[in-house]
Amino acid sequence: MESEELRNVGLKVTTPRLKILSLLENAKAKHMTAETIYRQLSEGGEVIGLATVYRALAQFEAAGLITRHQFEGGQTVFELERGPHHDHIVCARCGRVEEFYDKVIEDRQREIAEKLGFTLSDHALTLYGECSNGTCTAKNG
Template sequence: MDDFHKLLEHAGLRPTSPRIKVLGFLRAHAHEHFSAEQVYRSLASDERNMSLSTIYRVLGQFVEAGLGSAVVIGDGSLVYELNDGRRHYHVMCNACGSIEEFADAEIDARLKEVAAGLKFSVSDPRVMLFGLCAACRDRDMSTKTALPEKPVLRHQPASMPEPGNKPR
């Protein structure tokens, strides 16, 4: 708990009860992605006086302070994750809604090359790939299937497979 207080104060945020609860939730679910509504529903039973608007406000403050990140998913809505300081990218299954993270030094380098070639100063490099995960592809699901209520994260290793090797 003291760790949460220090982390919030270091980010320039006063350690209020809602901020501590939301930070605790995000830390307990590191590398997972949640909408504000999902965070609210998860915390509502513990915190009767915390409204959905409070959750939106706290998540926005976390993103602004660098404690959290907001990721735009396929339908244009946002999911939030704890910012662990590690650059990573996302793949999202159009059928089941699962979100996987991956990091790749070659993509990082190529994005820098492209930006330099365009004389463009990048403030926030984001890459989101959409398609079908292996499980849904194996079940032959359509890409037009509605997204589930909660995106599911399956943690991906820190690097992508070598060309020619199939991802798991």
């Protein structure tokens, strides 16, 4: 239940928040911009201000429910924080996003940070390339 999720992180359960959260859970695209979320909700007949979408996303992020990614060239996208940590590879041609996890890289990052005297708190790793996908033409998330 989405209301549980909100309560668990100390957020009031409100209609806009529920709608946004469940859109993120049910949408076809895993990575969505604030605009896209706003538009899809509007098309679904909801009356939710764009500012509210931005506010809710910021709160969800602070609460750890979602993650924010800034792929190069594109707008900021948001993704539900489900399952294990992963990084992304983005097709420069069609915009397709694949996820991956690599223990070697993860470990190495921690070692590097330590060696340089940093306490690692986060990281952003995105690979860019062209996918050899036949359907590599249209944009999707």
